[in-house]
Amino acid sequence: TEMTAWLRELPKAELHLHIEGTLEPALMFALAERNGVTLPYESVEAVRAAYDFDDLPSFLTLYYQGMGVLHTRENFFDLAMAYFDRAREDGVAHVELSFDPQAHRVRGVPLEAPFEGLLAACREAESRHGISSALIMSFLRDRDPAEAMEVLEQAAPWHASIAAVGLDSAERDHPPGRFAEVFARARAMGIPGVAHAGEEGPAAYIREALETLDVCRIDHGVRCLEDADLVATLRERRIPLTVCPLSNVKLKVTPTLAEHPLPALRDAGLNVTLNSDDPAYFGGGMLDNHVACHEAFGWTRNDFLAMTRNALEAAFMAEERRDVLL
Ligand code: ADE
Ligand code: ZN
Numbered sequence: 001t002e003m004t005a006w007l008r009e010l011p012k013a014e015l016h017l018h019i020e021g022t023l024e025p026a027l028m029f030a031l032a033e034r035n036g037v038t039l040p041y042e043s044v045e046a047v048r049a050a051y052d053f054d055d056l057p058s059f060l061t062l063y064y065q066g067m068g069v070l071h072t073r074e075n076f077f078d079l080a081m082a083y084f085d086r087a088r089e090d091g092v093a094h095v096e097l098s099f100d101p102q103a104h105r106v107r108g109v110p111l112e113a114p115f116e117g118l119l120a121a122c123r124e125a126e127s128r129h130g131i132s133s134a135l136i137m138s139f140l141r142d143r144d145p146a147e148a149m150e151v152l153e154q155a156a157p158w159h160a161s162i163a164a165v166g167l168d169s170a171e172r173d174h175p176p177g178r179f180a181e182v183f184a185r186a187r188a189m190g191i192p193g194v195a196h197a198g199e200e201g202p203a204a205y206i207r208e209a210l211e212t213l214d215v216c217r218i219d220h221g222v223r224c225l226e227d228a229d230l231v232a233t234l235r236e237r238r239i240p241l242t243v244c245p246l247s248n249v250k251l252k253v254t255p256t257l258a259e260h261p262l263p264a265l266r267d268a269g270l271n272v273t274l275n276s277d278d279p280a281y282f283g284g285g286m287l288d289n290h291v292a293c294h295e296a297f298g299w300t301r302n303d304f305l306a307m308t309r310n311a312l313e314a315a316f317m318a319e320e321r322r323d324v325l326l
Contacts, residue, residue, distance in 0.1 A: 003301075007290045010304060011093035011325055013311035014275055014286050016219050016242035018138075018168070019076075019097045019118065020067040021278025022083040031069035031078070039069070051281055056200045056251050057170050059281060064103055071109060076117025077124075084125040086279075090287040093325055094315055097122070098136040098166050101151050102143060111151070115158045134316040136194065138166035139182060141174040148182045163316035164192045166219070167209070171201035176209040183213040192216050192316075194242075198223035199253060203230050210239070217242060217314055222253060222261050225268070235269045240314035244277035245293055246284050257296040266303075273311040274304075 025047035032039045041047045053059040070076060080097065087095060099114050115135075122133040137155060139148035155162065165186045167179055176195050183193045193213050198206040199220035206224050209215050210233070221241035224230050234241070245260055247253075254260045265272050274293065279285040284292065293299055312325050 008091040013094040016275035073117035080121030088129040134163035140169040142170040167195035177212040180212040203227035247277035250282040
C-alpha cells in the first residue's frame with residue numbers, strides 16, 4: 001500500500017536489536033554445516049514450526065540454541081551483513097546492534113570473534129548501504145554479575161568501539177540492581193548503560209534500573225503503566241522506551257497487538273520508539289513492526305515521524321549524522 005511504501009522510505013533508527021536474534025533458519029543451517037554443529041531440526045520449516053513461544057524463557061531456550069552455530073568472526077560478519085542487507089530493504093538508516101558475549105564465551109568462542117566480526121560488518125554496512133550503526137555489549141542478567149564484570153574487563157581492547165552496555169535475558173526473579181557495580185565500572189570508563197526492564201518483569205525493575213544502573217534508556221518498559229509515579233518519572237526525564245510490538249505479541253507480553261499498551265504509553269506522554277528485537281524469531285523486521293502498528297492503531301505519518309524523531313534523539317550517534325537524519 002501507499003502507507004507501506006511511505007514507511008519504507010522513512011529513514012528509521014533501530015535501537016533495540018539483538019544481532020543473534022536476526023539469525024534466519026537458512027543461515028542457521030548453512031553455519032551448522034560449515035562448523036559441524038548438529039541441529040535438532042530436520043529442515044528450515046521445522047525450525048519455523050518450533051517458533052511458537054509461551055513466554056520469554058521459552059524463546060530464550062531456542063535463541064541460545066540457535067546462536068550455537070556462530071563460531072568465528074566470519075560467522076558473525078555473515079550474520080550481521082545478512083541483517084544489514086534486509087535492514088536496507090526496510091529503509092533503516094541507523095542500527096544499534098546488541099550482542100551477548102557471555103552466551104558465546106560459555107561455548108568457548110573468544111570475545112574477539114563477535115567484536116571483530118560485528119565491527120567489520122558495521123564498517124561494510126556504512127560503505128555498502130550508508131547505514132550508520134553502534135554496538136551495545138549486553139550482559140546476561142540470569143548469570144553471575146562477577147562474570148559480567150570479567151567480560152567488561154576482557155573487552156578492554158574494544159572499549160572505544162562500545163556505544164553502551166546492556167542487560168538482557170530472563171527477567172523474572174533477576175532484578176537489575178545486582179549489576180550496579182558492573183554498570184558503574186562501565187560508566188567510569190565513559191560507557192553509558194541501557195537495560196531491558198518491564199518486559200516480563202514488574203514496573204519496580206524499571207525504577208530499579210534507573211536508580212541503581214543509571215541507564216539512559218529502557219528496553220521494552222511496557223509494564224511501567226502499572227506504576228503511575230514511575231510513568232511520571234519516565235515522562236519528566238524523557239527516558240526513551242525501545243518498544244518491540246511484534247516481539248511482545250510473540251512472547252505473550254500482550255495477547256494481541258490490538259491490546260498492546262503502545263497507544264497508552266504514547267497517551268501518557270512517554271518517549272516511545274519502535275524496534276524489532278529478534279526479527280528472525282518474531283516474524284518481522286522494522287518495516288513489519290511499523291506496518292503492524294499502522295494497521296492495529298491507525299497511526300498516521302505524523303505519529304511515525306514523531307517516534308522516528310524520538311529514536312534519532314535517543315541514538316548513540318554523532319551529531320553530524322543526527323543533523324542529516326533529523
Ligand atoms: N535476549 C534477546 N531478546 C530478548 C528479549 N526480548 N528480552 C530479554 N532478553 C533477550
Ligand atoms: Zn530485547
